[in-house]
Amino acid sequence: xxxxxxxxxxxxxxxxxxxxxxxxxxxxxxxxxxxxxxxxxxxxxxxxxxxxxxxxxxxxxxxxxxxxxxxxxxxxxxxxxxxxxxxxxxxxxxxxxxxxxxxxxxxxxxxxxxxxxxxxxxxxxxxxxxxxxxxxxxxxxxxxxxxxxxxxxxxxxxxxxxxxxxxxxxxxxxxxxxxxxxxxxxxxxxxxxxxxxxxxxxxxxxxxxxxxxxxxxxxxxxxxxxxxxxxxxxxxxxxxxxxxxxxxxxxxxxxxxxxxxxxxxxxxxxxxxxxxxxxxxxxxxxxxxxxxxxxxxxxxxxxxxxxxxxxxxxxxxxxxxxxxxxxxxxxxxxxxxxxxxxxxxxxxxxxxxxxxxxxxxxxxxxxxxxxxxxxxxxxxxxxxxxxxxxxxxxxxxxxxxxxxxxxxxxxxxxxxxxxxxxxxxxxxxxxxxxxxxxxxxxxxxxxxxxxxxxxxxxxxxxxxxxxxxxxxxxxxxxxxxxxxxxxxxxxxxxxxxxxxxxxxxxxxxxxxxxxxxxxxxxxxxxxxxxxxxxxxxxxxxxxxx
Amino acid sequence: xxxxxxxxxxxxxxxxxxxxxxxxxxxxxxxxxxxxxxxxxxxxxxxxxxxxxxxxxxxxxxxxxxxxxxxxxxxxxxxxxxxxxxxxxxxxxxxxxxxxxxxxxxxxxxxxxxxxxxxxxxxxxxxxxxxxxxxxxxxxxxxxxxxxxxxxxxxxxxxxxxxxxxxxxxxxxxxxxxxxxxxxxxxxxxxxxxxxxxxxxxxxxxxxxxxxxxxxxxxxxxxxxxxxxxxxxxxxxxxxxxxxxxxxxxxxxxxxxxxxxxxxxxxxxxxxxxxxxxxxxxxxxxxxxxxxxxxxxxxxxxxxxxxxxxxxxxxxxxxx
Numbered sequence: 001x002x003x004x005x006x007x008x009x010x011x012x013x014x015x016x017x018x019x020x021x022x023x024x025x026x027x028x029x030x031x032x033x034x035x036x037x038x039x040x041x042x043x044x045x046x047x048x049x050x051x052x053x054x055x056x057x058x059x060x061x062x063x064x065x066x067x068x069x070x071x072x073x074x075x076x077x078x079x080x081x082x083x084x085x086x087x088x089x090x091x092x093x094x095x096x097x098x099x100x101x102x103x104x105x106x107x108x109x110x111x112x113x114x115x116x117x118x119x120x121x122x123x124x125x126x127x128x129x130x131x132x133x134x135x136x137x138x139x140x141x142x143x144x145x146x147x148x149x150x151x152x153x154x155x156x157x158x159x160x161x162x163x164x165x166x167x168x169x170x171x172x173x174x175x176x177x178x179x180x181x182x183x184x185x186x187x188x189x190x191x192x193x194x195x196x197x198x199x200x201x202x203x204x205x206x207x208x209x210x211x212x213x214x215x216x217x218x219x220x221x222x223x224x225x226x227x228x229x230x231x232x233x234x235x236x237x238x239x240x241x242x243x244x245x246x247x248x249x250x251x252x253x254x255x256x257x258x259x260x261x262x263x264x265x266x267x268x269x270x271x272x273x274x275x276x277x278x279x280x281x282x283x284x285x286x287x288x289x290x291x292x293x294x295x296x297x298x299x300x301x302x303x304x305x306x307x308x309x310x311x312x313x314x315x316x317x318x319x320x321x322x323x324x325x326x327x328x329x330x331x332x333x334x335x336x337x338x339x340x341x342x343x344x345x346x347x348x349x350x351x352x353x354x355x356x357x358x359x360x361x362x363x364x365x366x367x368x369x370x371x372x373x374x375x376x377x378x379x380x381x382x383x384x385x386x387x388x389x390x391x392x393x394x395x396x397x398x399x400x401x402x403x404x405x406x407x408x409x410x411x412x413x414x415x416x417x418x419x420x421x422x423x424x425x426x427x428x429x430x431x432x433x434x435x436x437x438x439x440x441x442x443x444x445x446x447x448x449x450x451x452x453x454x455x456x457x458x459x460x461x462x463x464x465x466x467x468x469x470x471x472x473x474x475x476x477x478x479x480x481x482x483x484x485x486x487x488x489x490x491x492x493x494x495x496x497x498x499x500x501x502x503x504x505x506x507x508x509x510x511x512x513x514x515x516x517x518x519x520x521x522x523x524x525x526x527x528x529x530x531x532x533x534x535x536x537x538x539x540x541x542x543x544x545x
Numbered sequence: 546x547x548x549x550x551x552x553x554x555x556x557x558x559x560x561x562x563x564x565x566x567x568x569x570x571x572x573x574x575x576x577x578x579x580x581x582x583x584x585x586x587x588x589x590x591x592x593x594x595x596x597x598x599x600x601x602x603x604x605x606x607x608x609x610x611x612x613x614x615x616x617x618x619x620x621x622x623x624x625x626x627x628x629x630x631x632x633x634x635x636x637x638x639x640x641x642x643x644x645x646x647x648x649x650x651x652x653x654x655x656x657x658x659x660x661x662x663x664x665x666x667x668x669x670x671x672x673x674x675x676x677x678x679x680x681x682x683x684x685x686x687x688x689x690x691x692x693x694x695x696x697x698x699x700x701x702x703x704x705x706x707x708x709x710x711x712x713x714x715x716x717x718x719x720x721x722x723x724x725x726x727x728x729x730x731x732x733x734x735x736x737x738x739x740x741x742x743x744x745x746x747x748x749x750x751x752x753x754x755x756x757x758x759x760x761x762x763x764x765x766x767x768x769x770x771x772x773x774x775x776x777x778x779x780x781x782x783x784x785x786x787x788x789x790x791x792x793x794x795x796x797x798x799x800x801x802x803x804x805x806x807x808x809x810x811x812x813x814x815x816x817x818x819x820x821x822x823x824x825x826x827x828x829x830x831x832x833x834x835x836x837x838x839x840x841x842x843x844x845x846x847x848x849x850x851x852x853x854x855x856x857x858x859x860x861x862x863x864x865x
Binding site: 061063065090092093095096099100102107111118122126159160 | 762767770
């Protein structure tokens with residue numbers, strides 16, 4: 001039997017934390033992981049954030065990000081243990097034998113240099129190819145990856161191409177030196193779902209065409225099911241399950257893997273609209289100061305009491321701007337908003353305090369939405385004081401009630417945000433919004449920064465709270481699975497317009513308009529071969545037209 | 546046809562610079578006008594008769610309203626006429642010209658040595674961050690910036706001029722000297738100025754590059770297997786130019802307008818000494834003219850920094 005391309009044995013990775021005012025503490029990130037990867041194969045690494053996926057991926061290049069250190073184990077690449085080698089010889093491996101594709105190509109390209117120079121840099125520096133050869137290769141890769149103008153796109157600067165194109169350029173960068181192994185670290189996570197499918201297909205084809213092996217890291221099992229031969233499931237730095245893609249998807253053995261496979265299984269029965277919506281948005285048109293085009297064009301939507309309107313669309317479609325207009329942060333240029341039977345003042349500053357109280361917001365980044373120097377009790381207590389004048393015991397009692405509602409037990413009152421997990425932070429933000437006894441909560445991508453299982457918990461909580469408090473949600477998201485899980489009605493936005501709007505059952509059933517069809521069919525399904533089917537289906541359709 | 550956005554931005558900056566210079570000229574004029582004391586009195590002395598003072602004031606136009614005098618002065622300045630010095634009746638533009646040339650000569654050589662040195666030391670400090678070369682560079686440059694410049698001047702005179710007899714301690718130059726003789730004369734003042742401005746530029750280079758080194762694209766470069774110095778030079782430096790140029794220009798401005806102490810220590814015939822002499826003699830036209838030239842240098846250099854920052858930004862240079 002031939003030696004595998006990559007053989008990892010007992011890999012241990014750690015870091016040092018510096019808690020303020022205390023002695024430095026050693027943290028273990030990865031506690032002894034073994035795996036192998038044969039030439040030309042793709043291994044998917046899957047797990048939640050903090051599972052150690054990226055850390056393991058970078059260990060294949062003997063690299064520790066920030067203060068991360070590889071503390072033990074062996075990492076054999078092409079028959080030599082790179083974890084034992086000196087930096088000088090490791091540098092000859094990086095960018096030559098093993099290359100890396102990061103999550104954010106936008107951040108990973110140097111803004112001051114042309115794309116071509118960056119794509120060919122490693123190949124030339126590592127003496128794999130001459131400048132002319134490397135550039136020919138790059139153009140060929142640009143073509144294979146389906147980039148427009150493959151001959152000239154390299155002359156552009158990173159900011160001159162779109163996010164999806166840049167992510168393909170990053171793939172070209174990784175493939176240009178003709179490596180044996182590419183580490184793909186969440187390469188499509190930051191992309192819109194409609195862009196993701198094309199990039200995913202391009203990456204898959206490029207892997208197949210070049211015969212390179214790959215470590216494919218992602219938190220999205222449906223994505224990894226499309227590209228990998230084997231899957232390794234990780235949880236908190238340990239391997240939970242390892243198997244072929246078919247086995248992991250269709251016959252998972254471990255509880256944790258089963259939970260990952262069945263994630264997003266929340267089913268929510270749609271409620272019928274009432275006669276009097278709590279919020280009515282009529283003909284809203286808006287633009288930002290100093291610009292000449294409308295970000296929102298004649299938007300009309302209703303939200304009914306105790307129900308959820310999901311606003312779905314790609315980045316830049318105007319979803320968040322709609323929230324800014326409703327809250328009064330951005331006064332519209334035209335149209336009006338009726339809330340609970342009264343017309344709202346366009347600007348935040350001229351709205352009475354009760355209007356402010358009855359409409360609350362929860363944000364995507366719970367981290368930045370809370371004052372890091374206030375305790376959970378203070379954070380939740382603030383709206384109680386501000387809107388209801390609660391003090392002392394009454395306030396404490398209400399804070400505890402709210403903490404019970406969001407399913408956080410005793411002892412959370414005195415904690416600081418830094419001492420909470422991502423999901424717990426978002427729960428505190430929900431409690432803070434609930435404290436104002438609102439009629440409407442605007443949720444702006446509240447689960448987007450969370451791991452799937454944690455996000456599921458938050459969605460379940462929101463649905464429960466809706467039953468108890470009879471609060472309406474305006475739920476902004478780019479994730480269609482989330483929409484399916486909790487919406488009563490849906491508005492699909494595209495380039496500042498609502499292209500499809502109605503009850504969930506109606507919006508999600510055919511006949512579709514072109515954009516909604518594209519959007520819906522781009523969501524990866526937990527099914528092997530879905531990617532090829534969808535791409536093939538689209539080809540047939542466009543050929544048919 | 547649409548102007549390239551960069552040209553438009555630069556045109557805006559230039560217009561703003563002119564406006565600023567105009568505002569500075571108003572400030573200088575107002576400032577010197579409200580100074581206590583009377584030019585006529587200071588020219589004629591305490592024993593002057595009231596009639597002589599009145600004549601003198603009329604002759605100097607001191608009785609005209611301030612606005613009239615301002616525009617008369619500004620009009621002259623725009624035509625290159627800076628007026629005549631009250632104390633010796635000489636044309637200011639003539640005497641100032643030679644002084645300005647000397648000041649720029651000293652500033653140029655100090656900059657030619659200190660700027661590349663400061664940036665290289667900054668790069669080295671980043672390369673060996675938190676190790677002994679970094680700490681040594683910081684310690685030495687911070688020490689030299691903390692010692693008053695006249696003190697450094699005297700220390701260097703003691704060692705370099707007196708003990709080792711390498712260069713002269715007095716930096717008097719004139720037009721009949723060759724370039725080599727001139728450079729020999731200003732060697733010690735150039736050393737002093739270099740030591741004074743080094744720390745600021747070095748620290749800024751270090752901070753700006755370290756800031757860039759946090760970026761994801763530096764990690765990309767590391768994962769290409771590039772060496773540290775190459776990464777700093779090729780990937781970090783081009784993105785750190787704007788803040789570095791800003792602090793370099795501030796220091797160049799200092800080299801032109803702020804070196805009076807060094808000029809006095811070395812008896813160097815530059816602008817600073819000339820200005821101080823005439824301030825003590827209450828020679829207002831000279832003070833105004835020098836102030837305006839200093840303001841122009843300051844605004845001009847900062848303008849250059851702004852323009853370089855604009856040009857260094859690839860988003861502005863290559864719009865979508």
